[in-house]
Amino acid sequence: MVAKREDRRGPWRTEFAWTLQEAAGQGHLETVKWLYGYDPQSAQALGAAAGNRHMDVVEWLWDQGARGGDFDPMDAAAANGHLEVVKWLHERGVPGSRAMQNAAAGGHLEVVKWLYSNGGGYSADVMDAAAANGHLEVVQWLHANINRLRGYLTAKTMDIAATHGHLEVVKWLHARKNVYKKGCTQEAMNGAAKNGHLAVVEWLHDNRTEGCTTAAMDGAAVNGHLDVVCWLHDYRTQGCTGNAIKWAAGNGHLPVVEWL
Missing domain, CATH: 1.25.40.20 (Ankyrin repeat-containing domain)
Structure with missing residues (x-):
């Protein structure tokens, strides 16, 4: 029988936070729980889970006190078009410094619309992000509803x-x-x-x-x-x-x- 290692010894110990982030990003809740129990470096883990729409992991990490970090959960969810995750985070007051720009870059028009209607930060960079990635439908909507009216031309x-x-x-x-x-x-x-x-x-x-x-x-x-x-x-x-x-x-x- 192989005994469980409790001391975090091994060549991976210096990458423990990244290990937790990887497990969260893949949606492996039980693994996340085990890793978190020994080193609750949860900031990047929450973003990884949100970016891949693993709501069970997002909710569990949130309940443990995770609130995001450099890998911002709102920005990650918006980048991948996960509107329900965006709404869930918004309800809990989670900001997103690049959420609308990320959504535009990914061509996620519904996320862009929702963020704009709910106070998401807007700048000319949002339309540039859509244009850089060839999302004409997003460019057209931004032009008709924001850029033309605000003078971001x-x-x-x-x-x-x-x-x-x-x-x-x-x-x-x-x-x-x-x-x-x-x-x-x-x-x-x-x-x-x-x-x-x-x-x-x-x-x-x-x-x-x-x-x-x-x-x-x-x-x-x-x-x-x-x-x-x-x-x-x-x-x-x-x-x-x-x-x-x-x-x-x-x-x-x-x-x-x-x-x-």
């Missing part, structure tokens, strides 16, 4: 959408240029080129006037996007700097080095 939103390759979001924002008068900046094409989003680069070239800088070809080269490098050479005049070939070589992109 910056070029950063289109820049971010372009950088991450979300062409439909870029087009939608462009179509409302009478509202989003700032449109985008050169960072839109620079970012799209760096990340290899040639379709976005081409669309911006054909439909916008901001253009790009040498950072576009430099960025495309460093990441090995030869098709983008070639296109920029053929259709843009900015060229690149000496960093393009140096960085491409440093990352082992031989076809780019040979072409440059």
Whole structure:
């Protein structure tokens, strides 16, 4: 018969809190209870359980006095779209510094709506988070209900959408240029080129006037996007700097080095 170890000896002792967090995140309540009994480092554990909708673990930890920490339970629940967990935590006064932003980043529109209706903190970063992840439906709702009314209309939103390759979001924002008068900046094409989003680069070239800088070809080269490098050479005049070939070589992109 193997005796239970009661002294927490072993190579895992310095990671005890992470062990508890892992058990909570996987929903293993009995394991959580055992671990908690020897070292109640519960702040991150509550966030892990909330983020994965393990309400039995959330409720048990709450009853033991857990109230969250760096891995905030409200932010974690919102990030994964767990509206019922968000409501439960809200009823108990648990705040969330990034809850609405996290929900928008995950495309969880119903969570975004609920948080906004119930006093969730809002900033322009919420719409930027939705745009960065291509969640057009969230972008549209935020525009209609918040941004347009509050004046949160910056070029950063289109820049971010372009950088991450979300062409439909870029087009939608462009179509409302009478509202989003700032449109985008050169960072839109620079970012799209760096990340290899040639379709976005081409669309911006054909439909916008901001253009790009040498950072576009430099960025495309460093990441090995030869098709983008070639296109920029053929259709843009900015060229690149000496960093393009140096960085491409440093990352082992031989076809780019040979072409440059």
